[in-house]
Amino acid sequence: MKKFATIVMIAAAAALLATACSKSDSSKIKVGFSQVGAESDWRKASTESIKGEAAKRPNIDLTFSDAQQKQENQIKAIRNFISKGVDVISFSPVVATGFEDVLKEAKEAGIPVVLFDRAVDVSEPGLYVSFIGSDFVEEGRRAGRWVLENVGENANVAELVGTVGSAPAIDRKKGFEEIIKDHPGIKIIKSQSGDFTRAKGKEVMESFLKSPEADQINVLFAHNDDMALGAIQAIEEAGKKPGKDIIIISIDGVKTMFEAILAGKANCTVECNPLIGAQLFDVIEKIQAGETVPARIPSQEGVFDSKNITQEVVDGRKY
């Protein structure tokens, strides 16, 4: 009996020892990063970018933890990063609330915190040094500017809105409307939620194309690529040419959207970049060198259309 318990324990100990071995090297910048989870392709690309970039830089010692989309795991991870004595903590919060205590603890321990991709809701300032992430309003503005420059002053826009109430849907709509409000020739004549999914995007576009205003629509603005890709199918099934009869513009910049643009079925995608690992570690290195960094750092993102998408760009796209 006791023998059995001993065997189990030795096996467990051996397994743990095999995985956990090295003590850390003090000359490196120790970074603790807590990721939300692996819930989407976008998130996985973001994780790959962080891990890949850390592996490239010899001066970075990354401790990475996946919160499995649970806040309790994320708080434990941050608290353990503090105990471990990392130099900088960075994380993508699972939710905006509930991080105040643990952030105070980090501040008391003198460990700077950099938020990645999502913001937190805290009552006092100074609990984090900087927030790096996409500016959704700016993405909407860029889409609006592209329409202005490439379609002109007269456009009847159909809009596929993202999930109702989500920050990207609210902000992208806001940014787009901000640009077109001074141009009375550009009108949004249809607007409905496609829930950020391909299936819903197709369904809503079908209903747009059956409406009395169907023949007036000459521009489609989708809040993400998946909805735009669904809409392309709907447009083709209705006997129209996507990208020509209806100009298509969306946000995200995923590989399949690049392929659609290359094939002439869509026109433009505004990048929402998950590959901001390099930017993150640049900021961390600056913080460690004692330089001041801005409190809000927008991700480096581009606008892609038929002018800058080539086969090589598509092949080099990671997500």
Added chain:
Amino acid sequence: MKKFRIPMRYVPISATILVFFAVYLIGIFSFDNFGSPKVFLDLFLDNAYLGIAAIGTALVILTGGIDLSVGSIIAFTSILIAKMVSTGCNAVFAIALALVIGILFGMLQGWLIHCFSLPPFLVTLAGMFFIRGCGFIVSEESIPIQNDPVFNFIQNDLTIKLGKGLNLRFIVILYIVLLIIAIIFSQRTRAGRSIYAIGDNELAATLMGIPVGRTKIMTYTIAGFCSALAGVVYAIYLKAGNPLNCVGLEMDAVAAVVIGGTLLTGGVGYVFGSLFGVLVLGLIQTLIIFDGRINSWWTRIIVGLLVLAFIFMQNLITKISKSKSKSH
């Protein structure tokens, strides 16, 4: 030749304590700062809510039942408190209301299980869905608790400062006190012994004149209270409520109880064991976070293997005890 032998009933809990120290030693040898007192205290701080929930689960499992509503009650009470406090309600009243709801909900579940002879698994499964849904009715989004005098008092004045930046937080003290009460209750009171008797053999307990129904309803009521209190502790811990939190936490509590040496079929084990069950779960997670290179999901794999190992061990012990009692 008399050899020193641990009595059979202490074997599982001794194994748990051994596993705990083994994992702890691995951590100390592998990582800088793992042995610091802060890591040890944080284990209690980060797992206080789980520990409190596991006390209720341990008692329910000792009767041979199960409670699946734990995580949902935690989410519901924490979002209820956050919602009430954020709308200007007194925090003490909000906490009291949350505890009363937990007690009544536990009592209702126990009553249904006893009076209609329904399987605890199904009744508490229904309860789990029901109360999780109620949490989303209160609020679909997470709500922060900011600048509330009661929460600030708990945070700042009810903390024992141990020096060197170490703090013994109120929720940790609460957990330890509740654990001691639960240990005394289960070992030293008539009601506590009735729980063991029912879990061991319900029919025999009935024939002996033990109030089976009353004891069962009482146990589920205690479990409801523990879950609600875990929710209160969670709200204090996060200073926020979120209806999405603690999904599947009841299974962590069951795992902690099983690793803590309690037999899933009831009647055998100690509430004290749940402490080490919770600490082992927390320690494995800490170890993997400290490592930071291996996939975080290994936590779950290791916990799964541990639970399996403990179930096998208990199975063996049950067989050995049975064959011994036959030979007598």
